[in-house]
Amino acid sequence: MSRALYPGSFDPVTLGHLDIIHRSAAIFDEVVIGVLSNNAKSPLFSTEERVKMLVEVTRDIPNVYVERFSGLTVEFARQRDIHVMIRGLRAVTDFEYELQIAQSNRKVAEDIDTLFLTTSLEYAYLSSSIVKEYSRYGMDVTTFVPQLVAEALRDKFDGKLLGGNKNG
Numbered sequence: 001m002s003r004a005l006y007p008g009s010f011d012p013v014t015l016g017h018l019d020i021i022h023r024s025a026a027i028f029d030e031v032v033i034g035v036l037s038n039n040a041k042s043p044l045f046s047t048e049e050r051v052k053m054l055v056e057v058t059r060d061i062p063n064v065y066v067e068r069f070s071g072l073t074v075e076f077a078r079q080r081d082i083h084v085m086i087r088g089l090r091a092v093t094d095f096e097y098e099l100q101i102a103q104s105n106r107k108v109a110e111d112i113d114t115l116f117l118t119t120s121l122e123y124a125y126l127s128s129s130i131v132k133e134y135s136r137y138g139m140d141v142t143t144f145v146p147q148l149v150a151e152a153l154r155d156k157f158d159g160k161l162l163g164g165n166k167n168g
């Protein structure tokens with residue numbers, strides 16, 4: 001059975017992530033989404049919240065599983081006996097960073113490969129950071145994230161908006 005790990009922060013999951021998840025699920029028999037919990041980026045959403053949102057938005061894809069992990073991604077892959085990791089590539093800026101990580105991972109874990117999927121053009125500009133920034137100012141982000149994530153963002157920033165319009 002072919003299996004792959006799609007690791008990331010998913011803070012929060014966007015339509016860009018979801019696109020990669022759908023496409024990976026069509027390639028592999030099983031895809032495990034690994035939600036990193038020991039994140040140096042101090043995430044907006046707790047690990048539980050990020051996992052919960054991912055579980056909800058992937059409910060209709062039977063061969064996708066969501067798990068939290070901490071520590072090294074390659075170690076988590078090994079624990080699950082997974083030998084392929086998927087990463088999404090948006091632009092040249094992603095490339096340098098991702099190449100460095102993939103190459104160093106090859107050095108410490110020769111049994112694990114990184115597979116890159118290029119983003120669908122419609123999501124090439126999209127990042128969790130941009131979505132959070134818009135939400136912080138009260139902008140509607142339903143064109144960037146699944147509906148329930150847009151609602152979670154609205155709840156998160158409710159009463160803490162930094163300006164702009166607040167639509168309930």
Ligand code: ADP
Nearest residue numbers: 007008009010011016017087088089119123126
């Ligand atoms: P990390 O903190 O590990 O970079 P992210 O949650 O930001 O985690 O991203 C997880 C993966 O999804 C990364 O490989 C990233 O390049 C990819 N990704 C993020 N946004 C998009 C997008 N809009 N289209 C395609 N891939 C994306």
